[in-house]
Amino acid sequence: MRPTSIKPRWLSxxxxxxxxxxxxxxxxxxxxxxxxxxxxxxxxxxxxxxxxLSDNPDHELRMSELADKVRQSRSRLTHTVSxxxxxxxxxxxxxxxxxxxxxxxLTDEGYALLVEAAPHHVESVRRVLVDVVEPEDFIALGxxxxxxxxxxxxx
Amino acid sequence: MRPTSIKPRWLSxxxxxxxxxxxxxxxxxxxxxxxxxxxxxxxxxxxxxxxxLSDNPDHELRMSELADKVRQSRSRLTHTVSxxxxxxxxxxxxxxxxxxxxxxxLTDEGYALLVEAAPHHVESVRRVLVDVVEPEDFIALGxxxxxxxxxxxxx
DNA sequence: CGGGCACACTTGAGAGTTCAACCAATGCAG
DNA sequence: CTGCATTGGTTGAACTCTCAAGTGTGCCCG
Numbered sequence: 001m002r003p004t005s006i007k008p009r010w011l012s013x014x015x016x017x018x019x020x021x022x023x024x025x026x027x028x029x030x031x032x033x034x035x036x037x038x039x040x041x042x043x044x045x046x047x048x049x050x051x052x053l054s055d056n057p058d059h060e061l062r063m064s065e066l067a068d069k070v071r072q073s074r075s076r077l078t079h080t081v082s083x084x085x086x087x088x089x090x091x092x093x094x095x096x097x098x099x100x101x102x103x104x105x106l107t108d109e110g111y112a113l114l115v116e117a118a119p120h121h122v123e124s125v126r127r128v129l130v131d132v133v134e135p136e137d138f139i140a141l142g143x144x145x146x147x148x149x150x151x152x153x154x155x
Numbered sequence: 156m157r158p159t160s161i162k163p164r165w166l167s168x169x170x171x172x173x174x175x176x177x178x179x180x181x182x183x184x185x186x187x188x189x190x191x192x193x194x195x196x197x198x199x200x201x202x203x204x205x206x207x208l209s210d211n212p213d214h215e216l217r218m219s220e221l222a223d224k225v226r227q228s229r230s231r232l233t234h235t236v237s238x239x240x241x242x243x244x245x246x247x248x249x250x251x252x253x254x255x256x257x258x259x260x261l262t263d264e265g266y267a268l269l270v271e272a273a274p275h276h277v278e279s280v281r282r283v284l285v286d287v288v289e290p291e292d293f294i295a296l297g298x299x300x301x302x303x304x305x306x307x308x309x310x
Numbered sequence: 311c312g313g314g315c316a317c318a319c320t321t322g323a324g325a326g327t328t329c330a331a332c333c334a335a336t337g338c339a340g
Numbered sequence: 341c342t343g344c345a346t347t348g349g350t351t352g353a354a355c356t357c358t359c360a361a362g363t364g365t366g367c368c369c370g
Contacts, residue, residue: 008274015285018297023203025300026181027226043326048178064348071182076327078350083326100335100348119163125174126164132306133299140295142173144288145180151287198356219318231357233320238356255318255365317366327356336347 029128036124040117045072046084047121050114053090053106060105062095089113184283191279195272200227201239202276205269208245208261215260217250244268 011019033044042050048070053059061069067077081104084090089110095101106114130138166174188199197205203225208214216224222232236259239245244265250256261269285293 008277009281010277011280011285014297015293018293018300019280019285021297021300021304024226025303028303031226062348071179071186073328074349075329075351079326082350095348098335098348102349122163122165125166128306129303130166130170130174133302137295137299137302138170138173140292141299142169142176144292144296145173145176147288147292148180148183148284149176151283217318228358229319230321230359234356237320250318253318253366257319311370313369315366315368317364319363319365321360321362323359325356325358328354330351330353332349332351334348334350336345338345339343340341 032128033121033124036120037117040113040120041087042113042117045070046080046089047114047117049077049080049084049104050089050106050110050117053104054111054114058105059111060093060103063102063104066104084110187283188276188279191275192272194275195268196242197268197272200225201235201244202269202272204232204235204239204259205244205261205265205272208259209266209269213260214266215248215258218257218259221259239265 030044037043037047049066052066052069053061063077063081064074067074070077072080081090081092085092088107090104090106093103093105095103133141185199192198192202204221207221207224208216218232218236219229222229225232227235236245236247240247243262245259245261248258248260250258288296
């Protein structure tokens with residue numbers, strides 16, 4: 001169903017320029033990170049799964065929690081985890097406290113892969129973003145994205 | 156082929172926090188924009204195609220130019236344009252000056268769709284980004300993304 | 311002028327994602 | 341307790357994207 005009757009508050013020219021630069025910049029950032037990770041057979045989504053699993057003491061996390069942290073739909077996560085399971089990067093184990101639950105757990109192989117990929121990934125993040133911008137702008141980026149994340153949902 | 160022997164220059168804790176906020180923030184921004192555009196049967200990629208076509212006097216543009224502007228692979232653009240053509244949003248016409256070339260041209264319907272969707276899209280951009288951040292941080296975002304885009308390719 | 315390389319775009323198959331059911335366990339209301 | 345909405349996760353089909361290969365045109369160099 002299409003929304004109707006909006007009073008258009010257009011963006012100023014300067015705002016439009018910034019917005020387009022945002023689209024180009026993020027496009028480039030994600031493209032380069034994906035390209036770099038491809039050498040390890042991963043994409044950014046999978047890499048983030050590894051990172052969040054490894055953040056936890058036992059390298060395991062419930063599917064739904066993981067889905068929230070990596071901002072993927074449950075369905076997508078199920079499929080992705082299945083693929084990664086087939087590659088021996090992680091396993092699924094039953095959740096002890098809730099019989100509906102499933103936990104994804106990093107295998108040793110999966111952890112080793114993360115350890116191998118991480119330095120290259122970090123280097124990419126530096127090369128494409130951190131090292132090419134003014135430190136104070138980078139700080140501002142953090143403030144800005146913090147505000148975006150905390151803004152109320154308002155579906 | 157995997158890259159080898161990297162000296163890891165890790166990110167500081169503050170930098171990591173900013174980086175994760177960047178991932179979350181952009182994730183949210185794109186998710187909301189896509190959700191809003193879905194009511195018009197579009198996603199952000201298709202919407203950008205409409206915008207760039209409408210930027211030109213005749214509402215037409217060569218495929219490869221368009222591909223560059225929207226940062227999509229030629230292959231992807233071919234598929235997307237085919238789909239949009241099937242929906243009567245645009246047409247393909249032969250390029251007069253180069254027989255290899257193809258131009259995508261907005262139909263009246265396609266232009267009408269853009270006109271209808273645009274105000275809602277702009278409103279989304281405001282709601283999810285422009286209106287929730289400090290103006291000076293938004294300016295900084297522009298500066299920062301400008302630097303990212305202009306940074307040398309260094310494959 | 312003609313051989314060959316580069317460019318513009320398309321194609322099709324495989325890989326990944328989305329969307330709408332679906333099943334099973336939980337938990338709360340009466 | 342029992343009924344029923346909710347939550348957690350999966351499934352499969354339809355759709356989209358990627359990657360490598362293919363077609364046809366332009367252009368340069370001898």
